[in-house]
Amino acid sequence: MSDPHPPYLHPPYQSTPLRAPSRPLIVPAYGPDAVELSSPVFGHSELGTFDNDLTRQHRGEPLGERIIVTGRVLDSSGRPVPNTLVEVWQANASGRYIHARDQHPAPLDPNFTGAGRCLTDADGRYRFVTIKPGAYPWRNHHNAWRPAHIHFSVFGTAFTQRLVTQMYFPGDPLFAYDPIFGSIADEKVKERLISRLDMDTTVPEWALGYQWDIVLGAIPAEDS
Amino acid sequence: MNETTPSQTVGPFFGYALPYGDGPRVVPEWHPDAIRIHGGVFDGAGEPLPDALLEIWQAGPDGEVPRAVGALTRDGHDFAGFGRCGTDAAGHYWFSTLKPGGPTPYLALLVFARGLLKPVITRIYFPDEPGNAGDPVLSGVPPERRDTLVAVREHDRSYRFDVRLQGEQETVFFAV
Numbered sequence: 129m130s131d132p133h134p135p136y137l138h139p140p141y142q143s144t145p146l147r148a149p150s151r152p153l154i155v156p157a158y159g160p161d162a163v164e165l166s167s168p169v170f171g172h173s174e175l176g177t178f179d180n181d182l183t184r185q186h187r188g189e190p191l192g193e194r195i196i197v198t199g200r201v202l203d204s205s206g207r208p209v210p211n212t213l214v215e216v217w218q219a220n221a222s223g224r225y226i227h228a229r230d231q232h233p234a235p236l237d238p239n240f241t242g243a244g245r246c247l248t249d250a251d252g253r254y255r256f257v258t259i260k261p262g263a264y265p266w267r268n269h270h271n272a273w274r275p276a277h278i279h280f281s282v283f284g285t286a287f288t289q290r291l292v293t294q295m296y297f298p299g300d301p302l303f304a305y306d307p308i309f310g311s312i313a314d315e316k317v318k319e320r321l322i323s324r325l326d327m328d329t330t331v332p333e334w335a336l337g338y339q340w341d342i343v344l345g346a347i348p349a350e351d352s
Numbered sequence: 353m354n355e356t357t358p359s360q361t362v363g364p365f366f367g368y369a370l371p372y373g374d375g376p377r378v379v380p381e382w383h384p385d386a387i388r389i390h391g392g393v394f395d396g397a398g399e400p401l402p403d404a405l406l407e408i409w410q411a412g413p414d415g416e417v418p419r420a421v422g423a424l425t426r427d428g429h430d431f432a433g434f435g436r437c438g439t440d441a442a443g444h445y446w447f448s449t450l451k452p453g454g455p456t457p458y459l460a461l462l463v464f465a466r467g468l469l470k471p472v473i474t475r476i477y478f479p480d481e482p483g484n485a486g487d488p489v490l491s492g493v494p495p496e497r498r499d500t501l502v503a504v505r506e507h508d509r510s511y512r513f514d515v516r517l518q519g520e521q522e523t524v525f526f527a528v
């Protein structure tokens with residue numbers, strides 16, 4: 129199976145030329161070892177009650193389109209990965225992050241921080257209630273805009289398989305203009321980052337639902 | 353047939369979401385066996401990265417993979433083996449942890465940053481370890497680059513380890 133991940137160097141994304149490693153990666157002859165083939169253990173007691181509901185972390189309801197985002201974390205053979213930590217962060221409905229360095233002159237929402245986390249259940253399922261994030265401008269090139277996205281961080285079963293990625297929404301007209309989404313050359317591989325509107329996940333008269341499964345990379349066998 | 357989800361950059365705005373208070377504190381600094389690992393992350397122009405995120409994962413002093421919970425809310429008792437630290441405005445990170453056991457102690461290190469479309473993976477080895485000479489991973493690295501994987505001892509309990517993403521002294525990164 130070919131490497132699905134983007135290259136380090138992708139010049140249209142202007143932060144890569146000075147940060148991409150320039151020397152070839154070294155493949156350890158005997159493969160990773162026991163530490164690298166395992167992952168930290170997180171417990172439910174470590175999470176807060178509203179960590180998975182980004183609409184209930186403040187006194188009032190955030191502005192914007194309430195959505196449910198859910199899916200399963202799977203290993204490379206399709207087995208669910210239970211009890212793994214999934215973290216998300218995102219802009220608010222106006223396309224503004226609460227982060228101090230975000231200078232986009234769009235309003236902050238006092239009722240929305242935009243950060244959440246949860247552990248997957250026995251079926252590998254995660255579920256967040258949140259607000260659909262807005263598109264936002266950035267300084268990569270003239271008139272650069274990011275398609276709406278939610279940042280995801282997933283642990284999985286091996287430290288070296290750890291995944292940080294971004295989930296997008298179906299049919300976004302900004303896909304063609306975004307060098308981060310565009311860092312993946314293969315159209316089929318790009319589609320793996322796009323969630324699916326799912327009417328069964330949707331709660332009538334309350335929130336639209338999106339489904340997005342996350343498939344972690346294969347782990348080399350310890351004896352290979 | 354499952355298709356791996358591709359990586360995307362952590363971007364510049366994770367700072368309010370991923371770092372957490374006790375992230376760098378795998379053990380409290382007052383732990384009698386605590387060691388400090390710290391350093392900078394630098395780009396190809398030698399400029400420090402104020403927006404990198406580093407994660408370590410390691411064996412305990414007994415050489416075993418930790419299975420205890422308590423990485424997010426440290427209980428000060430069980431060793432969870434996982435640490436996370438964002439770099440500060442000067443591009444500096446730090447961890448307080450225990451030296452792993454085993455014949456060749458090392459910490460697994462991941463670095464995420466804006467401009468990295470996927471993390472870099474490396475290892476922090478310790479200086480003056482007799483096991484380093486025979487370590488299969490270090491031995492597989494060209495001799496002139498091995499130093500980039502070995503922390504520098506500052507005094508008994510403190511080690512410096514810089515990450516250079518690119519250039520003459522580029523840190524060795526692994527494909528695993």
Ligand SMILES: [Fe+3]
Pocket residue numbers: 219274277279363365
């Ligand atoms: Fe973003």
